[in-house]
Amino acid sequence: MRYLPLTDSDRQSMLSAIGAPLIDDLFSDVPADKLLKEPVDLPHHQAEMLVARDMRRYANQNLGAGDAAFFCGAGAYRHHIPASVDTIIQRGEFLTAYTPYQPEIAQGTLQYLFEFQTQVARLFDMDVANASLYDGSTACLEAILMATRVTKRSKVLLSGGLHPHYRDVVRSMTRFTVETIICNDPVATQDAPGSDTDWLKTTVDEEAACVVVQYPNIFGHIEDFSQLADAVHSTGALLIVVVTEPVALGAIKAPGAMGADVVVGEGQGLSVGLQYGGPYLGLFAARKKFLRQMPGRLCGETVDAEGKRGFVLTLSTREQHIRREKATSNICTNSGLCALAFTAHMALLGEAGLKKLAHYNHSRAVQAAERLAAIDGVTLLNDSFFNEFTLQLAGDAEAIVEHLAQRSILAGVPGARIYPERTQLKDVLIVCVTETVQDEDIDALAQGLKECLA
Amino acid sequence: MRYLPLTDSDRQSMLSAIGAPLIDDLFSDVPADKLLKEPVDLPHHQAEMLVARDMRRYANQNLGAGDAAFFCGAGAYRHHIPASVDTIIQRGEFLTAYTPYQPEIAQGTLQYLFEFQTQVARLFDMDVANASLYDGSTACLEAILMATRVTKRSKVLLSGGLHPHYRDVVRSMTRFTVETIICNDPVATQDAPGSDTDWLKTTVDEEAACVVVQYPNIFGHIEDFSQLADAVHSTGALLIVVVTEPVALGAIKAPGAMGADVVVGEGQGLSVGLQYGGPYLGLFAARKKFLRQMPGRLCGETVDAEGKRGFVLTLSTREQHIRREKATSNICTNSGLCALAFTAHMALLGEAGLKKLAHYNHSRAVQAAERLAAIDGVTLLNDSFFNEFTLQLAGDAEAIVEHLAQRSILAGVPGARIYPERTQLKDVLIVCVTETVQDEDIDALAQGLKECLA
Amino acid sequence: MTELSFLNSKGRPTRSDEGQGDARFTTSTGHHGLDLEEALIFEIGTTETTGVDVPEVPDVASRLGGLERLEPIDLPGLSEPETVRHFTRLSRKNYAIDMGLFPLGSCTMKHNPRLNEQMARLPGFADIHPLQPTSTVPGALGVMDELAHWLKTLTGMPAVTLAPKAGAHGELCGMMAIRAALEAKGNARSIVLVPESAHGTNPATAAFLGYKVASIPATQDGRVDVAALKDKLSEDVAAVMITNPNTCGLFERDIVEIADAVHAIGGYFYCDGANFNAIVGKVRPGDLGVDAMHINLHKTFSTPHGGGGPGSGPVVFSEALAPFVPRPFVLASEDGLELIEHASEQEADTSFGRMCAFHGQMGMFTRALTYMKSHGADGLAQVAEDAVLNANYILSQLKDDLSAPYAGPCMHEVLFDESFLKGTGVSTLDFAKAMIDEGFHPMTMYFPLVVAGAMLVEPTETESKASLDEFIDALRHLARAAKAGEDRFKGAPYFAPMQRLDETQAARNPVLSYTPPDAAQQAAE
Amino acid sequence: MTELSFLNSKGRPTRSDEGQGDARFTTSTGHHGLDLEEALIFEIGTTETTGVDVPEVPDVASRLGGLERLEPIDLPGLSEPETVRHFTRLSRKNYAIDMGLFPLGSCTMKHNPRLNEQMARLPGFADIHPLQPTSTVPGALGVMDELAHWLKTLTGMPAVTLAPKAGAHGELCGMMAIRAALEAKGNARSIVLVPESAHGTNPATAAFLGYKVASIPATQDGRVDVAALKDKLSEDVAAVMITNPNTCGLFERDIVEIADAVHAIGGYFYCDGANFNAIVGKVRPGDLGVDAMHINLHKTFSTPHGGGGPGSGPVVFSEALAPFVPRPFVLASEDGLELIEHASEQEADTSFGRMCAFHGQMGMFTRALTYMKSHGADGLAQVAEDAVLNANYILSQLKDDLSAPYAGPCMHEVLFDESFLKGTGVSTLDFAKAMIDEGFHPMTMYFPLVVAGAMLVEPTETESKASLDEFIDALRHLARAAKAGEDRFKGAPYFAPMQRLDETQAARNPVLSYTPPDAAQQAAE
Ligand SMILES: Cc1ncc(COP(=O)(O)O)c(C=O)c1O
Ligand SMILES: Cc1ncc(COP(=O)(O)O)c(C=O)c1O
DSSP states (O other), rough: TTTTTOOOHHHHHHHHHOOOOOGGGGGTSSSSSBBSSOOOOBBBBBOOOHHHHHHHHHHHTTGGGGEEEEEETTTOOOOOOOOOHHEEEEEEEHHOOOOSSSSGHHHHHHHHHHHHHHHHHHHHSSEEEEEHHHHHHHHOHHHEEEHHHHHHOOOEEEEETHHHHHHHHHHHHHHHSSSSSEEEEOOOOOOOSTTHHHHHHHOOOTEEEEEEEEOOOOOOOOOOHEEEEEEEEOOOOOOEEESOOOOGGGGGGGGGTOSSEEEEEEEEEGGGGOOGGGSSOEEEEEGGGGGGOOOOOOOEEEBBSOOOOOEEOOOOGGSSHHHHSSSOOOOOOOOOOOOOHHHHHHHHHHHHHHHHHHHHHHHHHHHHHHHHHTTEEEEEEESSSSSSEEEEEEEOHHHHHHHHHHTTTTOOEEEHHHHHOGGGGEEEEEEOOTTTTTTTHHHHHHHHHHHHOO | OOTTTHHHHHHHHHHHTTTOOOGGGGGSSSOOOOOOOOOOOSSSOHHHHHHHHHHHHHHSSSGGGSEEEEOOOOOOOOOEEEEEEEHHOOOOHHTOOOOSSSSSBBBHHHHHHHHHHHHHHHTTOEEEEOOOOOHHHHHHHHHHHHHHHHOOOEEEOOOOOSOHHHHHHHHHHTTTSSSSEEEOOEEESSTTHHHHHHHHHHHHHHHHEEEEEEEOTTTTTOOOOHHHHHHHTTTOOOEEEEEGGGGGTTBOGGGGGGGGGGGEEEOOGGGGOGGGGEEESSEEEGGGGGGGGOOHHHHHHHBBSSEEEEEEEEOOSHHHHHHHHGOOOOOOOHHHHHHHHHHHHHHHHHHHHHHHHHHHHHHHHHHHHHHHHHHEEEEOOOOOOOOEEEEESSHHHHHHHHHTTTTEEEOOHHHHHHOOOOGTTTTTEEEEEEEOOHHHHHHHHHHHHHHHHO | OGGGGGBBSOBBOOOOOOSSSSOSSOOOOOOOOOOOOOOOOHHHHHHHHHHOOOOOOOOOOOOOOOOOSOOOOOBOOOOOOHHHHHHHHHTTTTTTTTTTTOTTTOOOOOOOOOOHHEEEEEHHHHTTTTSOOOOOOOHHHHHHHHHHHHHHHHHHHHEEEEEOSSHHHHHHHHHHHHHHHHHHOOOOSEEEEEEESSSSHHHHHHHHHEEEEEEEETTTTBBBHHHHHHOOOOOOEEEEESSSSSSSSOOOHHHHHHHHHHHHHTEEEEEEGGGGGGGTTTTTTGTTTTSSOOOOOTTTTOOOOTTTOOOOOOEEETTTGGOOOOOOOEEEEEEEEEEEEEEOOOSOSSOOBSSSSSSSHHHHHHHHHHHHHHHHHHHOOOHHHHHHHHHHHHHHHTTTTBOOOOOOOOOOOOOEBBGGGTTTTTOHHHHHHHHHHHTTOOOEEEEETTTTTTEEEOOTTTHHHHHHHHHHHHHHHHHHHHTTTTOSSSTSSSSSOOOOOOHHHHHHSSSOOOHHHHHHHHOOO | OGGGGOOOOHHHHHHHOEEEEETTOOOOOSOOOTOOOOOOHHHHHHHOOOOOOOOOOOOOOOOTOOOOOOSOOOOOBBBHHHHHHHHHHHHBBBTTTSOOOBBBTHHHOOOOOHHHHHTTTTTHHOOOOOTGGGGGGGHHHHHHHHHHHHHHHHOOOSSSEOOOOHHHHHHHHHHOOOHHHHHTTTTTOOOEEEEESSSHHHHHHHHHHOEEEEOOOOOSSSOHHHHHHHHHHHTTTTEEEEEOOOSSSSOOOHHHHHHHHHHTTEEEEEEEEEGGGGGTTTOOOGTOOEEEEOOOOOTTTOOTTTTTOOOOEEEEOTTTTTGGOOOOOEEEETEEEEEEESOOOOOOOSSBBOSSSSSSSSSHHHHHHHHHHHHHHHHHHHHHHHHHHHHHHHHHHHHSSSSSSSSSSSOOOOEBBBBGGGTOOOOOHHHHHHHHHHHOOOOOEOOOOTTTOOOOEOOTTSHHHHHHHHHHHHHHHHHHHHHTTTTOOOOOOOOSSSOOOOOHHHHHHHSSOOHHHHHHHHHHH
16 A cells, blocks of 8 residues: 555564564454454555546536636635645645644744734734634634623624525524524615614614624625624624625725724635635634634744744633633634635735735626626616625526536526525525636626526 | 736836946847837736636647547657656755755755666666656667767667657767668568567678667567677677666566666656656666766765765766867756656655556556457557557558547557658557556447447 | 844844854854745735736726725735745745654644645536535535545444534534434433543533533543443433543543443433544444544545644434434435535424535545545555554553553554653653654643643554654653753754744733834834 | 764764764754755665555466566665655755745746646646647647747747757757758858857757867957957858857847858857847847747746756747758648648658657646746846846945956846955855855856856846845855955855765766665675
């Protein structure tokens, strides 16, 4: 076996050095009747070439975004990730390192984590960011749990614009521990501006630990929530803002500037791509006063014995390996490599690149939205949006999406896919237009919709 | 531009530090009328994503071997190259280093070159190997030129089994400097065993600098040339053996063991794959007595000022940068990275792996040959072969290959492709079967040939 | 700042002539040959620089609703050459498996095959969207289904979820299912029993779900004290969480008895499967009475998690817990594979719900499946055997120079304690740091908590005998040096890119993001 | 061997307490933190070990004609983990562009964009066979044709061949065409004129073709002495080979006059285009009277050539030489692109023939074209401007501390000589080695031959101003240290993985492949 360095004669000589006649003597603590006598019923080892063939066969069955006109978003965004980013994360010293528990020989990891935290904090306009969580949804959950710890309250209000999967994660994972989760109904139109916000403003009260909004929201709407923040703060609750598409923040106001207390997000779009949903990158940032209640690892600056600047994991007394059942979270392994990809991509973009990328996304989305809205049977439901908008179709959106997929047009995410229980969202389609969308893709989608709705 | 770190303000401040008002002041030595006033007529810079799209479009127009039933060889062999080999050559410290002229900070490169030389020498059973040349054909040319220098003779005999492209390279590149190049006719059948060898034996004389044979030869035949070696040596000439498929040497006798003086070869099959012909890897090994007449770089062992073992480029007095017009060759840049891939792959294989791989290739080729030879209208022309054999078809081989290619069967190399001038080779097909060929591929070829010949 | 000569032109300190012995003179750059210093992005980049070319922005009326971000973000950029160099230089300050033995107990730092990386990057895996029609991704469902089959077969368990994103997330998943099962029976109960040797995630997970954690002591021979455990069992105990092989590197001999006892009071047996590498292909947890167990694909199945992640923590379940698995999951039906994302309207919904935004760590599934297929059933058993053999070999060679609290045989990792250092003045930490000088990553230190100054050594099966011998020699040499009173421990490491870092300062005055020197100064004033 | 304590358990020497100052104690492994020693494959592998799984060999009657290789080959193998580690460790002993400034004059060590690597690895490029039907590879011909178009447009030349495998091979190609053209006119002539500043490949190439080389001196200002050149021109001169910009980093002001003079005697002007990076997009060699010029794709167009290759050396030709281009080449006809591999039976065959087995360095074509499209016409001109700007900036900042034999402006590289070291006892070599300690790769030394102790510095356009400033500071510091008599040059480098190597011993007693110690001993006896 190519991954096993021991030869049979090594094994023999090692066994005799140990004084064990047989390898199974080393398994003597296993109840004899439980030790398998022969390999389990699975295929035996295979040449690299043949394994690759098997796996390629699977891969070839899937319609990759690069082979389609591609408009899916709704929590996972397809951006072009520079080739050098992948090169960087494949450096063996990064790829095959562990959590930087030995800072003298882990400054590479530690420094990029420090850079990552700085980038995230600046992007969100927050004081401190952690070194990553699993994904946006679990970051959202952790933010809520932190709010319940900080406020010692047990009621949570969720905006109807929050990604329904995030909503579900929050509901599922708090069902045994948080008293009340109230979620507003999703509204795809922006006709009644602020109705969700108004509901949140009027519903928030002294029992609420936090209010959670998404920005841009699941339908692509963007709304100023400065006033909401005031209302929330006046009750002593925290305002948590979820950002599933951080590229937006190159174009629109930072959540921190509008009064958010905690900002969480999903960083996959800028780091590791689509990958059918994972691994992704949970972003978590907060005001400094919540520092000691934050979940996850933190990397901090210090000096070594010679006075040279260096970095270490710090404030670990919040964490499970020190605090055990009193920890702020049970998280251990996080998304380190994805954070590296994010850091490298953000370094490549810089402020100038990020802003241009964001504005390019927006302009392309506007072009596409106008083009599509002009089709008979298509109504644009957004007043404002970044790179994602929602269309009302004169027909079942899921069926249309399925139909167009057969023509290699991945038209977007139909309401029914994420809101199967809401028949009023059956005909809506959430369409995302990033920089990867070409004119010919928009043409194909417009043509396809036209035909489906004719 | 993403690859240019200078900002406009950097440029301004540097110009003023230099004291040049305008950038074109630095081009003042260029005749004013020759300095272009505007960019040449080519497209302007493009986003990475768009460049990738352009290049992918080209790539997608080609039928990759992985998407076909693939049987081409004739000087370029498709072997499975382990994923780790490519990882290794993409290490920035290897990929973006230069020729190891500063040994204190180039031991990584130097040590692998030393390992490479050792592997090549052992594989060929020769005393010394150099640090690579461009490809097998130029290695063959260099060997012949070395033979003329060593023997001070100017007549060269080429076997009819030598790859015709190698023959052409030798003919073209020696036309102004070597008096006589005699090349035997190619014979695809092995009916008259040794007829080519007999011709070489009888033709070699005291004027000949060298005799060049290929092993296995272009038609896949393998022949013992120990007796030829004796005959050649008795005239004072050198026997040069060309190996285009080094995997064979895991199964068949080493050229060195049969009396070769110089062994050259093509290493692409074990290192960098097909790549439509380049970059490839020229292998060059010889008996020690020719060391100071060898072309190309040599890496040698030494010690540093502390007595620690290390490696350096050595015997450079043979080379152009020291010896200029008296150099043994004009080569400078060689195939360093390809040599690294070869070294890493050979380290992975080891003797056990190489032998098994070679025997696997051979057995699969035998299976395929027998299967194909059973088809009406197909005759196997080889008695012995390694992983490549020649079929006589009852029809125009090039037309059949072209026809099968439309069905994604790359059936092999037809005689006419490499011997357009030889009508007697119009109906032969050179078929190569490596470990990458699956049963279903052989089925497809057998079926295809059957249909074409029906 | 009195000694300006130690600062280079950028104000970065260079190595002093004192301190580390290697500086016979001061370099002006602060670099030393191939040891290159590297400043922060925020110190070398500018907000005008970019390493990305974006096409010209079409001129259309903005629809940002008046929310344009006008304030500077203060995110400096680098050109591509600078970026590659920045991260290459940083990487060179890391130790990694690719460089040498990484004997971090409990972490299974094995070789990460590069084929897995290639496969995960095939566009058919890497470039598909979690919400594109499932009809367009049969291959993705196929991978998930085949991976599930391998995991179920290897563990002998009837059900599995792939959703959890790491081991701790898997624990959460397993314990959620347990709590859901108990609630379905009408009583969630309130206590979870956890051995004192357990990993911190176990008690943290139990607490996350609102359970009280009761600790179970270890016996003299490093196992769960079964009598003490039975003592604590009651109708209020929801579950026991036991790691097997445990964190002392030992197989819990009484595991079946424990499982039976827990089941007898109506509780569940959660097994922490972080150490599955020791028994994969040799023992099936399903045969031991386990109700739920997470598997760290990033340990046993070699998916890389550089710098702390990502992981992937599928959980296998017994029949009793299977109805409670989270969504989404892949269901094999007559029409092929189906992805179940939502509660069905027809059937009763027993799933405890959703754990993460999408379907789990697909990128890790492709890698792990590639790895499994490479090894096969035979190779995986060999993995376990070699892992165990390597650990026992180390134990046999070092038990006289170091001190092993528990007699062998051990499983895939071997535990030493600090008693061999008694009287030397050298601590476990010092000893570990001295290993860095010898070219090794230290072992896990001070964990598990059941022995004093624990040193938990897990070589994994991907080390050669030569590599183990070098490691053994070095540790033996260090142990003797410590006993001989050699002065190379307190200040260790001496040869690393940095000397020991001041962790107290880091925690006391947390600096968690970059502040430019003048801003920092202003803040201090 | 008296001092056995300096040998580790493998008999490899560890660093001594004397020697380099950094060893305050001896490590037992010979490793020092992240500086890891690594033995040869032949010392760590075994012939039974393999890192490759080959399927079982089917049992068929062998047809090897009785030529089975029965003797051991003696090729040790390594498992995959050991292989990855071996080469990772080795790589870490290298300096590279990815790590820092690599100012190797004449070598154009610029950033190698990783997009190029990705593109070259697309199966549609990487996995196609040179002899599969051309009807199945239109995209490959398309790349070759588009690359040819870019090269012709950038150089203003009507023809190009892509066949040559490196710069020197390109020279051979160009000179073959020249000789073929002359022979076609009936007289091959016998002399080629080459300036004394020329790269060694120039005279070596001329000699390869049987020409006598006559050297032309340089003027005081570092250019070809036109008068001397004209003196040497005769009907027996086949060609002049001139590098422009030349190897002193200067543009040959009289280039048109030289071309005219050569043409006037019926000779040809071969231009060595290794330094095309200085003028790409700014000047077209075709406007200067060039007849043939090679272009190093591995320099100007950024294809990586780690450790010394591979390169790629397309040659552009004037109308006069175009008929003689080697085969194969791509021809655009009405039916699309055609690959011409053989002499046509219809037309007269003027091509000088074939230079290599297949069609040239396809893997480099995809990379170079990717790079060209990335930069575009505008970006390439900016490349030249920034390359020239960077070199002149270095000249302006260092001319007072170092000594520049020729006044600026220079082109893309700047030449210093040893005169600033006069009386210091420090040689160009010492100075260069001291740069290693400061974290830089040395510049090209002792080339060109026209100045004493040459130091040829080529920063390339992919260095930032900050990087240049650090370099300038370091060189200034070193120059002052040398003048101040500081003792850090003769033994330099001190901080590299190795101290200076004994090149004399290497050449006197060449050991060019591994011999096991006992075999070596036997041989010595
Ligand atoms: C015994 C044990 N349990 C649980 C975990 C947690 O796994 P993860 O880090 O993947 O969340 C670990 C990992 O460190 C572990 O060693
Ligand atoms: C001026 C000059 N000419 C020719 C060459 C030869 O090019 P190559 O090394 O690609 O053969 C070089 C490369 O070092 C060079 O610098």
